[in-house]
Amino acid sequence: MKLEEELKQTRFKDEYQKAMLNIIFTGNWLEVWTSQILKQYDLSSQQFNVLRILRGSSPSPLNLLDIQERMMDRMSNATRLVEKLRQKGLLTRKQCDSNRRKVEIEITEKGQALLKELDPVMEKSHLELTQKLTVAEVNTINKLLDKLRD
Template sequence: MNIEDIIKTKKELPLSRKAIVNLLYTENWISDHINSELKVYDISIQQFNVLRILKGQEGKPANLSTIQERMVSKMSNTTRLVDKLIKKDLVKRVICESNRRKVEITITEQGYKFLEEVSPAMNNFEKKITSNLSQEELIILNNLLNKLRN
């Protein structure tokens, strides 16, 4: 279905607007589906992203600014996300004794186990949602999205 039908407009959108509306609609569509998948695990997309970032640190702690830099959604309140993950015992925060402003965040063993449980479901979801595209089309799509941002 084309974007004009989805947003129920009779007018043909200018090509640049059509592309932007299509991207925004698709981003929201994907986010809604991811949220639905993650709801079973009682975690948000942003919290899941923080866990993946911390896992990618390979045992080294991260500070809030490192996490924020690597977040997919830069609008996220990183402190609040980390606080929620601490309450779930998925991450821990350590305040440096010599410099109280230095806060180090690491993923816990329970966080690693949680990712081991959730990651296969997310991998399957990612494959399912992109299943209408060939490998070549996925490469082209990624290249076009990179080009758009540059």
């Protein structure tokens, strides 16, 4: 749907302003959508994100800063986020031997299993996206957004 209809607005100042709002709005929209799916698995999208990051580096552990650098949302709640996931048994954390300031965080079997369960679910919602845009089009989006953040 056009952003104008989405926000019940008749006009924007220029295409730049519209793009700005459009990206923020669409990002939000996608986030809400995935959060909705993840809720059934009792995961927030941030938590899911952290788990995927850990799977990505597995079997090597990561420390908090590593995770923070890779997160979509760079706030300083990484400690508490990781703690939540630890309580659910989805990851482990132990003090690093060589540098005791650091912690080594690793995804558990249970975490891996949960992600494995989620993969096809996420894949399925990806499919809807596939039907709306061609590969060439998403490619264009990726190129332009990367350029925008330069």
